[in-house]
Amino acid sequence: MSRGIGTWLRTRLEDLLEAALTRLRRAPSTTPPTLYLASTQDDSTARVKPVQIGSWKVLGVIASGASATVFRVVPAWAPASKQHYALKLHASSLSAERDARSRFHREIRILKGLQHRNVVGMVEAGEHRGQLFIVMELVEGRNLRQALDHQKPQLTGKLDWAIQIARALSAVHRRGVVHRDLKPENILTTRVGVIKLADFGLAVQDELQKITRVGLLVGTPAYMAPETMMGHEPGPRSDLYSLGLVLYELFTGCMPFKAQTVGEFIDAHLAAAPVPPRRRDASLPASVEAIILRLLEKDPDARYQSADELREALEASLAEVVGIARAAQEAREAGVQVA
Ligand SMILES: Nc1ncnc2c1ncn2[C@@H]1O[C@H](COP(=O)(O)OP(=O)(O)O)[C@@H](O)[C@H]1O
Numbered sequence: 001m002s003r004g005i006g007t008w009l010r011t012r013l014e015d016l017l018e019a020a021l022t023r024l025r026r027a028p029s030t031t032p033p034t035l036y037l038a039s040t041q042d043d044s045t046a047r048v049k050p051v052q053i054g055s056w057k058v059l060g061v062i063a064s065g066a067s068a069t070v071f072r073v074v075p076a077w078a079p080a081s082k083q084h085y086a087l088k089l090h091a092s093s094l095s096a097e098r099d100a101r102s103r104f105h106r107e108i109r110i111l112k113g114l115q116h117r118n119v120v121g122m123v124e125a126g127e128h129r130g131q132l133f134i135v136m137e138l139v140e141g142r143n144l145r146q147a148l149d150h151q152k153p154q155l156t157g158k159l160d161w162a163i164q165i166a167r168a169l170s171a172v173h174r175r176g177v178v179h180r181d182l183k184p185e186n187i188l189t190t191r192v193g194v195i196k197l198a199d200f201g202l203a204v205q206d207e208l209q210k211i212t213r214v215g216l217l218v219g220t221p222a223y224m225a226p227e228t229m230m231g232h233e234p235g236p237r238s239d240l241y242s243l244g245l246v247l248y249e250l251f252t253g254c255m256p257f258k259a260q261t262v263g264e265f266i267d268a269h270l271a272a273a274p275v276p277p278r279r280r281d282a283s284l285p286a287s288v289e290a291i292i293l294r295l296l297e298k299d300p301d302a303r304y305q306s307a308d309e310l311r312e313a314l315e316a317s318l319a320e321v322v323g324i325a326r327a328a329q330e331a332r333e334a335g336v337q338v339a
């Protein structure tokens with residue numbers, strides 16, 4: 001193994017990734033599982049749909065994962081209300097577990113302090129029969145994974161999404177929070193194309209990072225920055241790497257590395273050069289390719305140093321794309337032959 005990664009860490013990583021890949025192969029969806037190295041998960045718990053949680057009437061299930069279920073709810077005191085909300089209920093098997101519980105408390109604390117158009121808004125938090133829950137604004141739409149599967153956004157639409165994600169990250173980082181689990185499933189899109197960053201279950205805030213144990217690896221391996229794989233504490237620039245992977249997928253429809261085995265997976269993130277996005281799609285502007293490749297630099301110092309810097313680059317790229325399209329339109333209207 002290259003780059004002096006400790007044998008123990010590599011072994012742990014390999015076990016972790018193998019388990020993840022095994023689950024992935026078994027799973028009907030292509031969603032890479034989130035890993036919690038520090039916790040044990042009991043997937044066998046049967047989940048019965050509750051009728052009411054706290055003072056919220058359950059209307060249906062939006063999504064169900066290993067650590068939480070997200071329900072569509074309406075206030076029980078106004079059951080006919082058209083205003084619905086999303087309620088994330090922590091899995092009971094995890095509620096009793098200290099690490100998982102403190103993660104959920106962290107999510108509540110972080111969401112409380114974050115009010116931004118591009119971050120999912122929190123309404124209240126509570127406990128129901130020993131299970132923690134968060135009530136959030138309901139994002140009527142799709143997560144980015146579903147959007148990529150079902151929609152075919154134009155280049156300008158994709159750039160607009162990317163800019164909104166950068167804005168969300170900038171707001172998050174400004175508060176000293178690192179998301180640590182950026183991936184398409186945790187980025188929501190409304191029906192009118194507004195981005196809402198979600199799932200702060202793994203996020204950490206400056207002073208809280210101290211409680212993260214050395215060598216604790218949390219996140220989704222497919223979107224993990226090389227420094228995180230090496231066992232370093234992820235920082236804002238690790239979020240930017242993960243966003244580079246998300247944007248690669250958004251703009252090309254595939255991942256930047258061809259990895260078959262766990263070892264190849266790790267090596268690719270640590271040492272392999274990503275396949276240049278324009279080799280996947282020759283019509284992509286050079287500026288978009290340059291942005292993605294800079295985000296995917298192995299060395300955090302070589303990446304954009306802030307989400308704001310990234311946002312500026314994306315805005316310049318969007319202006320260029322729109323400018324070219326407008327010039328072509330004007331030329332067409334003037335009867336000039338354009339390619
Ligand atoms: N506020 C919300 N509005 C609509 N759907 C949501 C909301 N929050 C989460 N979801 C859906 O539920 C899924 C899982 O939520 P998430 O917070 O990521 O939980 P987990 O910790 O289980 O990954 C998301 O991918 C999204 O599809």
Ligand SMILES: [Mg+2]
Pocket residue numbers: 185186199
């Ligand atoms: Mg999630």
